[in-house]
Amino acid sequence: MAMSMTDHDTGVLPVAPVPRPGTGAAFEDVFLEAYPRLVRSLTLVCRGDTEAAADCVADAFERAFVRWRRVSRLDDPAGWVRRVAINRAIDGGRRLRRRDRAVERLASVAPTTTELPEIGDRSLVDAVASLSPQQRAVVALFYLDDLSVAEVAVTMELSEGAVKYHLHQARERLRTIWTPHDGVNP
Numbered sequence: 502m503a504m505s506m507t508d509h510d511t512g513v514l515p516v517a518p519v520p521r522p523g524t525g526a527a528f529e530d531v532f533l534e535a536y537p538r539l540v541r542s543l544t545l546v547c548r549g550d551t552e553a554a555a556d557c558v559a560d561a562f563e564r565a566f567v568r569w570r571r572v573s574r575l576d577d578p579a580g581w582v583r584r585v586a587i588n589r590a591i592d593g594g595r596r597l598r599r600r601d602r603a604v605e606r607l608a609s610v611a612p613t614t615t616e617l618p619e620i621g622d623r624s625l626v627d628a629v630a631s632l633s634p635q636q637r638a639v640v641a642l643f644y645l646d647d648l649s650v651a652e653v654a655v656t657m658e659l660s661e662g663a664v665k666y667h668l669h670q671a672r673e674r675l676r677t678i679w680t681p682h683d684g685v686n687p
Contacts, residue, residue: 526578528569532562535579539586546590553593554586561586628679629671636671639664 536558543554561582565572572578629637635657642653643664650668654661 526573528566528573531565531573531578531582535582536562539579539583542583543586543590546587547593554590557586557589557593558582560589625679628675631678632671632674636667636674639667640671643668 539558539561540551540555543557544551547553547557564585565578565582572581575581629640632640638657639653642648642656643650648656650661650664653659654664657664659667
């Protein structure tokens with residue numbers, strides 16, 4: 502006779518098994534129990550910003566999930582998540598303070614206006630825009646910034662051969678799609 506999914510004595514569906522000692526808590530259980538409490542307490546750390554607190558707690562739970570085999574065996578997995586969330590909130594506060602100080606410093610400097618260079622032929626800009634992002638970057642660095650192949654390679658963390666390849670591919674593509682105003686193809 503086939504066994505049904507209910508307990509034969511009570512007729513009730515079985516409950517999810519309780520983790521055996523030493524196997525750690527279930528991630529979902531820790532998350533459901535601790536998340537609201539952690540967001541509430543982190544809101545104070547984040548100066549009343551509930552959204553920032555929720556981001557910190559979510560990030561901490563994401564990190565815990567990736568390391569759950571180890572974190573679940575701790576005496577207090579929620580405590581580990583709490584510590585990570587607090588560290589993230591404190592780091593975020595530091596970044597905001599640095600940003601605010603930089604904005605204050607920049608606000609005290611008289612604004613300067615810098616005109617962007619005019620690129621003469623709009624059709625060339627449109628043609629370059631059709632290149633792959635890698636090719637656009639190589640073309641811009643090589644032709645507009647006057648960097649050497651070696652300097653472009655260092656800037657983009659590519660080999661010199663890769664830079665030469667992207668330049669060649671970009672030139673070939675531009676030859677097929679762009680016609681300069683003077684009618685002479687590059």
